[in-house]
Amino acid sequence: MFTELSIKIFNQSIAAYHEHNDVHQAISNPYEKSSIEHLLFLKNWIDTVQWxxxxxxRDPKIDPVAALELKRWIDRSNQERTDMVEYIDSYFLDKYKEVVPAADASINTESPAWAIDRLSILGLKIYHMQEEATRADATPEHRAACQRKLDIxxxxxxxxxxxIExxxxxxxxxxxxMKVYKQMKMYNDPSLNPVLYKTEQ
Structure with a gap:
């Protein structure tokens, strides 16, 4: 099943990131560049770095200049995340291109790739909640509360x-x-964000 493959690769990406746990580390994607596995690994890696x-x-002592640099990095990451979702949806569009929808076929509230995006984020929540549920220096009450959340x-x-299946x-x-609406983000587009296009005038 596609979700089993996705979860396996997401867990692989998360584990690979946490070998060094450094937002500046280079990605080492083990999959062929043209494969859906490559896209899934890259998608989750972007999510993991952004996490x-x-x-x-959120460090209350962070230097304001450093915080601004990080905010802009997060903005770029959000754009990359959207790009990856669209690439994954393109995979599904191609896979099902020969399917003729029934006369009464309906559209879903989200595309398959946006649901896969949620599955990627969920993998990160599970990983980090597992960390908290087993953290040796935490109180038993904290670990128990986190275990309950992990179960959910x-x-x-x-x-x-x-x-998704x-x-x-x-x-x-x-x-x-499927119906995919591509690149509708406005804040990164100099022609759509008034703050950006007014500075160019």
């Missing part, structure tokens, strides 16, 4: 995977159809 950037920027996250991962099956059978 830690979001931690760093694992259930959520199972439910989300089930929903059902969506893909429906698309393959023509019961649902």
């Amino acid at each position: 830690h950037l979001e931690d760093i920027i 996250l694992l259930e959520q991962q199972k439910d989300l995977s089930t929903a 059902a969506l893909l099956a429906d698309i393959a059978a023509g019961r649902k159809f």
Whole structure:
């Protein structure tokens, strides 16, 4: 199943990042560049780096100049994340291009890749909640609370995977159809963000 493959690769990416746990480290993607596995690994790597950037920027003692640099890095990361989602959706569009939707076929609230995006983020939540649930220097109460949250996250991962597989099956059978709206982010576009285009006048 596609979700099993995705979770396996997301976990591999998260583990690879945490070998050094450094937002500046270079990615070492083990998969062929043209493969969907390569895209999934890269997608999660971007998410994992951004997860830690979001931690760093919340340091109350952070230097304001450094915080601004991090904010701009996070903005670039968000754009890269969107790009990866669109690349993954392109994979699905190509995979199901021969499917003729039924006359009563419906559209889903999100594309397959945006659901996969949520599965990637969920993998990060599970990894870090597992860390907290087993943290040796935490109180027993903290570990127990985090274990309860971890159990819910694992259930959520199972439910989300089930929903994604059902969506893909429906698309393959023509019961649902894909429709992808590309590059609708406005704040990175100098022609759409008034702060940016006013500075160019």
